Amino acid sequence: DAKTTQPPSMDCAEGRAANLPCNHSTISGNEYVYWYRQIHSQGPQYIIHGLKNNETNEMASLIITEDRKSSTLILPHATLRDTAVYYCIVSSAAYKYIFGTGTRLKVLA
Amino acid sequence: DAMVIQNPRYQVTQFGKPVTLSCSQTLNHNVMYWYQQKSSQAPKLLFHYYDKDFNNEADTPDNFQSRRPNTSFCFLDIRSPGLGDAAMYLCATASPQETQYFGPGTRLLVL
Numbered sequence: 001d002a003k004t005t006q007p008p009s010m011d012c013a014e015g016r017a018a019n020l021p022c023n024h025s026t027i028s029g030n031e032y033v034y035w036y037r038q039i040h041s042q043g044p045q046y047i048i049h050g051l052k053n054n055e056t057n058e059m060a061s062l063i064i065t066e067d068r069k070s071s072t073l074i075l076p077h078a079t080l081r082d083t084a085v086y087y088c089i090v091s092s093a094a095y096k097y098i099f100g101t102g103t104r105l106k107v108l109a
Numbered sequence: 110d111a112m113v114i115q116n117p118r119y120q121v122t123q124f125g126k127p128v129t130l131s132c133s134q135t136l137n138h139n140v141m142y143w144y145q146q147k148s149s150q151a152p153k154l155l156f157h158y159y160d161k162d163f164n165n166e167a168d169t170p171d172n173f174q175s176r177r178p179n180t181s182f183c184f185l186d187i188r189s190p191g192l193g194d195a196a197m198y199l200c201a202t203a204s205p206q207e208t209q210y211f212g213p214g215t216r217l218l219v220l
Binding site for chain 1: 113140142151152153154157159197199201203205206208209210211212213214216
């Protein structure tokens with residue numbers, strides 16, 4: 001499975017957009033990019049996923065580069081409740097998620 | 110409504126004493142997963158079931174076993190827990206090529 005690389009930590013001011021990058025340079029054509037987040041001591045929560053087009057839902061936007069080697073998760077107006085570890089995962093039809101180390105996002109008041 | 114349920118949320122066991130963690134789902138998903146997550150680390154896949162087919166990860170210790178008696182339930186058995194097995198255990202479910210839904214996890218403490 002493709003591996004992902006994320007910065008270990010980021011800070012964001014409350015109310016500002018949080019942009020979380022992910023590199024997945026070895027992604028193959030049938031692999032999706034998934035984003036999950038994990039708030040302390042809870043199970044990971046699904047945020048968004050995409051194959052090659054940009055995606056948006058009520059939680060976030062996902063921007064995937066044209067070569068698909070990197071992506072950015074955007075939380076448009078970060079709140080204190082968005083403080084969590086964010087995981088970028090690439091996965092094919094093998095149904096297996098291999099978690100990387102994730103980015104610890106801290107939203108500051 | 111809870112869709113992936115894990116009981117108990119906290120489990121204390123003694124060194125070497127077998128322990129079973131349970132997971133149930135109301136989503137009727139074909140695939141069920143067990144992950145181990147140690148403090149400040151990412152979740153690590155232990156094994157998964159696709160229907161009744163069991164798929165073990167190559168580096169999952171033999172001490173960890175699983176059972177899936179029906180679509181709704183899946184169990185994680187730790188035959189002889191060691192201190193190093195203290196962790197959060199996460200259950201997840203999915204339909205093929207769909208996203209995974211995670212339960213709240215069971216935190217295991219080994220004394």
